[in-house]
Amino acid sequence: VKEDAEAGHAIHWLIPNAQKNSLEPILVTLVPGGRTWEDDPHEGEEFGYILSGSITIHIGKKSYRAKKGESFYFTPKSTHYISASKKTGASLICVSSPPSF
Helix, strand or coil: CEEECCCCEEEEECCCCHHHCCCEEEEEEECCCCECCCECCCCCEEEEEEEEEEEEEEECCEEEEEECCCEEEECCCCCEEEEECCCCCEEEEEEEECCCC
16 A cells, blocks of 8 residues: 555555566555555557546647446546545545556
8 A cells, every 4th residue: 555645645555566567456445535655658559437426637738527337448648647536535446557656
């Protein structure tokens, strides 16, 4: 588990030592208004499924919203991060290939 109280998120690795595998699934918990760290562009793909709450996915200068029961997929060719609703927070499963968390 890696927590960042200032940013308002916690990351739980679902598979021990997944960083050495091709896929890295994690559970991300965001407090209301919390966000992940900004990630620089990199090779690969990212997928997420929202378990609770609602989020905004920020990719470069564009933003996309998703809520409980929805999913997202993108190739990380721009700086990107995820922020949670200021009212509800969120929890989601994210999978990165290759591992980036």
